[in-house]
Amino acid sequence: MPVFVEVALPVPLRQNFSYRVKDEQQTSLQIGLRVKVPFGRQQLVGLITAITDSCDLAPQQIKSITAVLDDAPLLPESLYKLTLWAARYYFTSQGQMLSQALPVALRKGLDASPQSTIEYHLTEQGRQLDPNVLKRAPAQKKLFELLLENPLTQDELTTQALSKSALKALQDKQWIEQKSALITHDLSWRHKLQMNESPHKLNKQQAVAVSVLTQQQGFHCTLLEGITGSGKTEVYLTLLETILKQGKQALILVPEIGLTPQTINRFKRRFEVKVAVIHSGLTDNQRLEAWRQARVGEAAIIIGTRSALFTPMAFPGLIILDEEHDSSFKQQEGVRYHSRDLAVMRGHLEDIQVVLGSATPSLETLQNAISGRYHHLELSERAGVAQKVKQGIIDITSQPLKAGMSASLINEMRMHLDAGNQVLLFLNRRGFAPALLCHECGHLHECDRCDAFFTVHQGLNEICCHHCGNQYAIPKQCHQCGSTMLMGHGLGTEQLEQELVKLFPQHPVVRIDRDTTRRKGSLEQQLQGIYMGKYKILVGTQMLAKGHHFPDVTLVGLLDVDGALFSADFRAPERFGQLYTQVSGRAGRADKPGKVLLQTHQSDNPILRDLLQRGYGEFARSQLTERQQALLPPAWHMVLIRAEAHLAQDADAFLAQISQLIPQSNELEVIGPIPAPLDRKAGKYRRQLMLQAKNRQQLQTVFEQVLSQIERLPESKRCRWTIDRDPQDLM
Ligand code: ADP
Ligand code: ZN
Ligand code: ZN
Numbered sequence: 001m002p003v004f005v006e007v008a009l010p011v012p013l014r015q016n017f018s019y020r021v022k023d024e025q026q027t028s029l030q031i032g033l034r035v036k037v038p039f040g041r042q043q044l045v046g047l048i049t050a051i052t053d054s055c056d057l058a059p060q061q062i063k064s065i066t067a068v069l070d071d072a073p074l075l076p077e078s079l080y081k082l083t084l085w086a087a088r089y090y091f092t093s094q095g096q097m098l099s100q101a102l103p104v105a106l107r108k109g110l111d112a113s114p115q116s117t118i119e120y121h122l123t124e125q126g127r128q129l130d131p132n133v134l135k136r137a138p139a140q141k142k143l144f145e146l147l148l149e150n151p152l153t154q155d156e157l158t159t160q161a162l163s164k165s166a167l168k169a170l171q172d173k174q175w176i177e178q179k180s181a182l183i184t185h186d187l188s189w190r191h192k193l194q195m196n197e198s199p200h201k202l203n204k205q206q207a208v209a210v211s212v213l214t215q216q217q218g219f220h221c222t223l224l225e226g227i228t229g230s231g232k233t234e235v236y237l238t239l240l241e242t243i244l245k246q247g248k249q250a251l252i253l254v255p256e257i258g259l260t261p262q263t264i265n266r267f268k269r270r271f272e273v274k275v276a277v278i279h280s281g282l283t284d285n286q287r288l289e290a291w292r293q294a295r296v297g298e299a300a301i302i303i304g305t306r307s308a309l310f311t312p313m314a315f316p317g318l319i320i321l322d323e324e325h326d327s328s329f330k331q332q333e334g335v336r337y338h339s340r341d342l343a344v345m346r347g348h349l350e351d352i353q354v355v356l357g358s359a360t361p362s363l364e365t366l367q368n369a370i371s372g373r374y375h376h377l378e379l380s381e382r383a384g385v386a387q388k389v390k391q392g393i394i395d396i397t398s399q400p401l402k403a404g405m406s407a408s409l410i411n412e413m414r415m416h417l418d419a420g421n422q423v424l425l426f427l428n429r430r431g432f433a434p435a436l437l438c439h440e441c442g443h444l445h446e447c448d449r450c451d452a453f454f455t456v457h458q459g460l461n462e463i464c465c466h467h468c469g470n471q472y473a474i475p476k477q478c479h480q481c482g483s484t485m486l487m488g489h490g491l492g493t494e495q496l497e498q499e500l501v502k503l504f505p506q507h508p509v510v511r512i513d514r515d516t517t518r519r520k521g522s523l524e525q526q527l528q529g530i531y532m533g534k535y536k537i538l539v540g541t542q543m544l545a546k547g548h549h550f551p552d553v554t555l556v557g558l559l560d561v562d563g564a565l566f567s568a569d570f571r572a573p574e575r576f577g578q579l580y581t582q583v584s585g586r587a588g589r590a591d592k593p594g595k596v597l598l599q600t601h602q603s604d605n606p607i608l609r610d611l612l613q614r615g616y617g618e619f620a621r622s623q624l625t626e627r628q629q630a631l632l633p634p635a636w637h638m639v640l641i642r643a644e645a646h647l648a649q650d651a652d653a654f655l656a657q658i659s660q661l662i663p664q665s666n667e668l669e670v671i672g673p674i675p676a677p678l679d680r681k682a683g684k685y686r687r688q689l690m691l692q693a694k695n696r697q698q699l700q701t702v703f704e705q706v707l708s709q710i711e712r713l714p715e716s717k718r719c720r721w722t723i724d725r726d727p728q729d730l731m
Contacts, residue, residue, distance in 0.1 A: 003029065005065065006050035007037055010099035010107065014092060014711070017046070018055050020064045032073025032080055036066040036109055045109045047074065047098055074102075074112055076312050078349040083310075086342055089700075091639075091707060091723045092335050100335050101310035105288035113292065119181035120167070121151045126175030139166035144175070153181060158285045185298045186274075190247035190315070194272035199241070200234055200383075209235050209377045213355065214242045219348050222375040223324075223365050224357040225617070228585025229549075231383030232357045233263060236320050237270055239355070244271060244300055248317025248352075251294075252303045253339060255326035257281075258523055260547040263322070267301055278304030278311060281520075306331060306339045309346065316350040319343050323547060324356035324365055325578050330728045338726060340365070359585060360578040360616050363624050364634040364726075370621075382589075389556075389587045389594040391612060395603040403499030404491040404559045409597055410503070412555060417507050417536055421554040421592065424538040425496065426545065426583045428564070430513040431455035432495045433488025436463055438478035440485050445475070449683040456488045457515070458495070468682035491560065497539050504537060512540035545583040551590035556583055558598045565605055568677050569730050570632050573607045574623055581616040631669070631692060633726065637699050639691040640727040642676065645719035648685035654715035655689040661706045667694040668702060677731055684720075688730070 003021040019037050021029060033048050043066060055062055073080065079101070087097040099107060106112055122144075131148070134141035143166045146152060152160075157167065170176040202210060209224060213235070216222075226232040236252070243250050257264060257279040268275050276290040276299035290311075293299035297314030304311065306329055321329070321340055329339040340356065347354035356365055356374070369376040382388065396406050404427070405413075413423050435453040436445040445454050447465035454463035456474065464471040477484055488495065497511040510526050517523040523543075529535050530550055538544060538553070564576045580598070588594015602608060611619045628635040641658060643651040655673035662670050672689035679686060693699035710716060 002053065004052045004055040004062070005029070005035070005048045006052070007035060007046040007065075008049050008093065008095035008098055009037070009039060009044050009046040010095050011039065011044070011093075012096065014707070016049050016093065016095065018057055018062060020055075020062050022064055025065065025068055028068070028071055030073060032075060032077075033071075034069040034074055034106070034109070034112075036069060038063050038066060045069065045107055046095060049094060069109055070112060072113075074106065078316075078346065079310060079312055081349055082342060082346050085345060086335075086337055088704075090335055090337055090725050091703065096335055097337075100307060100331070100337065103284065103287045103291050105284045106291070108284075110288060113296070115183060116180050117183050118154045119151045119179050120147065120153075120157070120176050121179055122147050123175055123177050126170070129175060137166070137169070139163040140169055143167060144170060147176065151179075151181075153183075155289050158283070159289050161286075185296045187297055189244065189271075189273040189300050190297070193241070193244050195241070195270065196272050197270055199238055199270070200231075202234065202238065203231065203381070203383060205379045205381060206231050206235050206238075206383065209379065210238045212375070212377060213239045213353065216353055216375075218351045219353070220375060221344050221347060221354045221356065221368070221373070222377060223361055223369040224355055224377050224379070225361050225366075225369070226357065226359060226379030227382065228359040228582065229382045229386050229589045230359070230379035232322070232359075232379065233266060234383060235379070236322070236355070236357070237266065239318070240267075240301070241271070243317040244273065246317060248315045249294070249297060249299070249313040250301050250318040250320065251308070251311060251313060251316075252301065252320045252322065253309060253329070253343065254303065254305060254322050255328045255546060257303070257305055259543060261524060261527065262549055263547060264303055267303060271300070273300035274298055275301045275303060276311075278302065278308040280305070309339045309343055313350075316352050318352055319347050319354045321354070321356050322358075324358045325360050325362040326546070327575075327728050330726075332728070336722070336724045336727075338728075341726070360581045361620065363574055363620060363627060366620055367624060367634045370624075385591045386589050387593050389584055389596050391584065391596040391598070393603050393608070393612065394597055394599045395601075396599045397601050397603075402503070403496050404599075405499075405557070406599055409557050409599060412595070412597060413504075413537075413557070416555040416595075417504065419554075422530070422533070422536055422538060422550060422552045423555045423557065424540075424544060424550070424553050424583075424586055425500075425557045425559060426540065426542075427491065427493050427496055427559045428541050428579075429455075429490075429492045429560075430494070430515050430541055431464070431466075431492035432458040433490050433492050435489040436474070437487055437489035438481060438483055438485065439487055440483035441478060441481040443478055443480035444489065445479060449681070451678055451680045455492065458488070459515075467678060470682075493539055493541060496559070500537055500539065507536035508534060509537040509539060510535035512538065512544050514541070514543070517543065542579065545579060545586070547582075548586060549589055550586055552592070553586050554588055554592050554594050556587040556594070556596045558583060558596070561598065562600055562602050565602060565607060570627075570630070571729065574620065576607070577611050577616050577619050577623070580611060631694075636692050636694055637696045638693075638725075638727060639699060639703060640724040640730065641689045641691070641721060642686065642724065643673075643688070643719045643721040644681075644684040644686045646684055647718075648675075648687065650715070650718040651685055651687040651721075654713065654719050654721065655687055657713050657715050658689055658706070658710055661709055662691065662702060668692070668698065 006016040008016050083097040087094040276293050278290050294302045295312040302311050368374040399406050433456040436456050450467045452467050462471050493513050500509045584596040643654050645651040652673045659670050669692045673687045676686040
């Protein structure tokens with residue numbers, strides 16, 4: 001009897017594909033195995049989603065699978081179901097979803113659970129050698145010394161990033177030999193957990209939180225709302241101890257690994273267990289190795305960014321999402337999934353706890369906590385001896401400014417610096433100046449491919465477009481009138497840094513933004529310099545706002561936030577509230593009291609007043625009411641369809657067609673087509689159509705019904721379009 005399989009493939013078509021299975025391949029066929037199949041002229045790796053004995057395709061159309069790659073399903077059932085659910089929710093195919101979920105090496109067909117590996121040993125001859133003969137070849141010497149202690153497996157070489165050429169050199173000298181070794185997994189942590197340090201004595205609120213969390217059984221989702229510095233991480237660590245002692249693993253998701261090396265180290269330090277850290281800096285092989293260690297249960301703790309959500313665990317016990325409000329948990333290209341929402345679904349499917357922690361919870365999570373769908377725990381006091389910060393507004397209307405700083409801010413800075421403390425200045429604009437202005441004719445130089453001004457980067461002697469990456473040498477003459485009187489307009493971090501060096505020559509300045517941290521390891525170095533007290537003035541963009549613990553920072557100044565208050569995006573006030581609160585939270589985290597000063601032209605702005613007077617918690621709750629009144633998320637549900645084309649009318653025509661297809665009612669509204677806030681980017685016009693529905697299920701059903709019609713629209717071929725469910729921004 002002929003057997004057929006359906007295969008999910010990583011191609012941008014919303015469907016699975018049928019293949020024939022040859023007799024000799026049929027023995028161990030199962031759903032969830034990877035197969036290699038011909039697709040057009042390529043060979044692709046996909047996952048079996050169904051096994052059938054008939055197929056609709058004509059016999060001459062159907063191809064056979066090339067090979068079956070696994071003997072057991074690649075993913076645990078929970079994750080298989082999660083990708084299936086996510087594919088439906090985000091209106092994509094399971095194959096596309098899987099290509100987000102699987103490490104690249106597995107998508108290329110590498111072995112998911114090898115039984116044996118290659119091990120490198122010193123030869124008899126090698127063991128007689130004094131390592132100092134290698135002192136001119138440090139990489140070889142390092143490898144040699146490691147091998148003197150223990151043989152190393154192929155994977156260890158990969159995970160420890162040891163030099164391949166050093167290995168080859170030592171092999172050529174016949175000091176190293178290869179042997180085949182069985183792979184074993186060390187699961188001893190499950191029976192006897194060793195602690196490397198003793199925990200803090202919890203304060204009362206922390207203790208309450210931990211006791212609630214440790215008593216919950218099975219699936220529960222909990223919002224841990226704790227002000228910055230209230231000791232959330234300490235709560236995670238204590239909960240983790242209980243979970244690990246039960247022999248279960250924990251998955252911890254964080255916004256960006258590089259930004260918070262301290263937090264990662266706290267997890268690594270406390271327990272004597274293997275911690276798999278998964279981030280974008282890993283090679284494909286390192287990532288696969290981390291994935292395997294999690295899947296077999298050897299890694300007790302898995303820490304990673306957004307996509308680590310899909311890491312399988314042999315003994316799932318807990319999922320923590322730290323800084324759950326952070327927008328980096330939402331993928332902004334390809335399949336636009338949200339790791340937080342999928343984490344909650346995963347917790348449900350694996351029947352384990354999910355903890356969402358933040359000082360500034362997203363309105364989505366807050367609503368779920370208030371409505372009782374999630375549990376809600378609060379930490380309202382700073383842990384240890386740290387005190388609440390003092391805050392103040394400086395109205396800069398018609399005040400003289402020096403590089404954007406008012407006299408009162410500069411005075412205050414001087415006082416804190418003279419007392420030996422650090423000062424942090426926040427300015428969310430990198431570069432020297434956000435525009436290049438002609439002093440004679442007033443022309444502002446605009447990117448030729450976007451509706452945006454060029455940013456001036458003086459150090460690089462370039463003007464760059466931050467939207468499309470377009471860059472030129474700083475022009476000598478105005479593009480409009482030919483004048484040579486060109487100047488930077490507005491203030492960026494580069495200029496601020498220069499001015500500060502002049503203003504405070506005795507206090508070293510460090511600037512942290514994407515330009516100064518591009519080189520690998522430079523951010524770590526800069527952060528180290530801050531902890532060591534080498535720098536006294538810290539200037540930076542939001543990279544400085546996230547999660548850092550700088551004990552000597554006592555003053556935080558926010559330079560120019562008015563732009564953030566005026567954005568067209570409905571999430572702008574929420575984002576501003578989070579940013580302000582997180583930046584302020586960098587002040588006074590240890591035993592010294594902290595102060596925050598915010599400069600604004602908008603000192604009467606109601607959003608600002610509300611936030612400063614009542615704090616993020618109350619502010620967010622009133623924002624939630626406003627969203628309800630405006631029928632916006634999270635009260636209503638949203639799907640955004642974006643279309644871009646070289647001709648604006650192509651994008652508009654396509655979206656207008658979609659709008660016609662959707663049955664509108666007073667519970668399902670369609671808005672658009674309208675231009676995106678950045679209407680032209682990289683030479684293309686960008687238009688959008690917004691669907692807002694009262695009922696999530698209704699939105700799902702209606703959109704699923706029209707999706708295949710949308711795909712068949714002839715207009716769909718004339719633009720690039722994407723579907724963004726629960727969009728995080730309208731750009
Ligand atoms: P959060 O994650 O909420 O920002 P952390 O867990 O990083 O807070 O705690 C802030 C600081 O307070 C850290 O230096 C931490 O070591 C310290 N800390 C946390 N809990 C306690 C406690 N119970 N007693 C003393 N210090 C604590
Ligand atoms: Zn000019
Ligand atoms: Zn551009």
